[in-house]
Amino acid sequence: MKLLDELKFNSQGLIPAIIQDLRTGEVLMMAWMNREAVEKTLCTGRTYFWSRSRRKLWMKGEKSGHYQLVKEIRVDCDGDSLLIKVNQIKAACHTGYKSCFFKKVTEKGDLKIVGKKIFNPEKIYK
Amino acid sequence: MKLLDELKFNSQGLIPAIIQDLRTGEVLMMAWMNREAVEKTLCTGRTYFWSRSRRKLWMKGEKSGHYQLVKEIRVDCDGDSLLIKVNQIKAACHTGYKSCFFKKVTEKGDLKIVGKKIFNPEKIYK
Numbered sequence: 428m429k430l431l432d433e434l435k436f437n438s439q440g441l442i443p444a445i446i447q448d449l450r451t452g453e454v455l456m457m458a459w460m461n462r463e464a465v466e467k468t469l470c471t472g473r474t475y476f477w478s479r480s481r482r483k484l485w486m487k488g489e490k491s492g493h494y495q496l497v498k499e500i501r502v503d504c505d506g507d508s509l510l511i512k513v514n515q516i517k518a519a520c521h522t523g524y525k526s527c528f529f530k531k532v533t534e535k536g537d538l539k540i541v542g543k544k545i546f547n548p549e550k551i552y553k
Numbered sequence: 554m555k556l557l558d559e560l561k562f563n564s565q566g567l568i569p570a571i572i573q574d575l576r577t578g579e580v581l582m583m584a585w586m587n588r589e590a591v592e593k594t595l596c597t598g599r600t601y602f603w604s605r606s607r608r609k610l611w612m613k614g615e616k617s618g619h620y621q622l623v624k625e626i627r628v629d630c631d632g633d634s635l636l637i638k639v640n641q642i643k644a645a646c647h648t649g650y651k652s653c654f655f656k657k658v659t660e661k662g663d664l665k666i667v668g669k670k671i672f673n674p675e676k677i678y679k
Contacts, residue, residue, distance in 0.1 A: 428664050433656070445571050445580055452578025454571055457634045469662065501654040502664065504646050508583045510654040520630050528627040528636040530559070536595065538554050538628065 430500065431465060435507045441477055444509040446519065448526075449498045455519035456527040458487075460509065472497045474511060491551045493517045518545040521552065556626065557591060561633045567603055570635040572645065574652075575624045581645035582653040584613075586635065598623045600637060617677045619643045644671040647678065 436442050441459040448455055460468065464475040464484055474487045474495040488494035495513035502509055520527040523544040530538045562568050567585040574581055586594065590601040590610055600613045600621040614620035621639035628635055646653040649670040656664045 429662050430658050430664060433664055443569055443583060445583060447580055454573060454580065454636050457569060457571060457629065469658075500658040501667075502656045502658070503583065503653040504648050504650070504655070505653070508653075510580050522630050524630070527629040527631070529630070530628050532556050532595075532626040532628070536555050538556060538559055541627075 430469065430502060431462065433502055433506045434462075434465065434509075435505065436462065437507075439479075441479075442507060442509060444474070444476070444511055446474065446495060446515075447510060447512050448515055449512040450514070453526050454528055455495075455513070455515055455525070465509075468497060468511070469500070474513065487519075488516060491517075491521070493519065493551075495519070521548060523548045556595065556628060557588065559628055559632045560588075560591065560635075561631065562588065563633075565605075567605075568633060568635060570600070570602070570637055572600065572621060572641075573636060573638050574641055575638040576640070579652050580654055581621075581639070581641055581651070591635075594623060594637070595626070600639065613645075614642060617643075617647070619645065619677075621645070647674060649674045 440461050444460050445457050446455045458476040461477040464477050467475040478485050494516045499512040518525045523546050524542050529542040531541045533539050566587050570586045571583050572581045584602040587603040590603050593601040604611050620642045625638040644651045649672050650668050651671055655668040657667045659665050
């Protein structure tokens with residue numbers, strides 16, 4: 428069974444992809460892929476996603492240089508989500524943090540920023 | 554800022570939740586939460602999800618006893634996905650594997666089962 432035969436895309440033709448740092452196990456981000464994004468990710472070894480807001484295919488790092496080098500791809504039991512283990516160049520989040528999941532719920536239910544900024548997004552995304 | 558004020562639910566009122574094993578860092582599953590599922594997860598310290606196929610709220614482990622004890626909740630930069638770190642009782646996947654992501658893409662592009670079965674689903678889900 429090939430990956431693309433196994434995948435169930437949703438009614439918009441998309442599947443969620445969880446991106447995890449291979450070395451640390453940190454979950455870096457979640458984004459959406461269409462069939463073409465999956466194919467390009469498989470072929471090139473870099474992650475491609477479908478931007479729902481911009482309605483276009485994009486490669487992670489195309490502006491920032493913060494590529495994700497694909498090391499392992501997994502699919503879940505239902506074939507409706509992907510887990511992709513990568514070596515992340517610098518940082519995954521466009522806000523400057525390593526991971527997009529840098530806000531943690533405290534015991535009081537508030538949100539607290541954890542982790543530190545690795546780059547200044549104003550310098551990268553002009 | 555409280556978690557529920559920060560979250561952006563999609564047009565069906567849902568948000569994806571990535572479930573990660575706190576101790577090992579293994580990504581266990583991805584499932585969907587509506588507002589009530591998030592509230593119940595926050596209040597009870599166990600994970601609740603919205604089943605899109607059965608159109609009902611369910612608690613992970615309600616049939617199997619394989620609960621997820623919530624240890625940390627994170628939200629991403631855009632507020633449109635959750636990362637929940639848990640202590641997983643026994644296994645997360647209804648097929649008997651620890652993680653739902655037990656199928657790996659090989660170098661040839663085929664799928665290979667990695668990980669081993671922890672329980673027999675026929676005995677648990679009668």
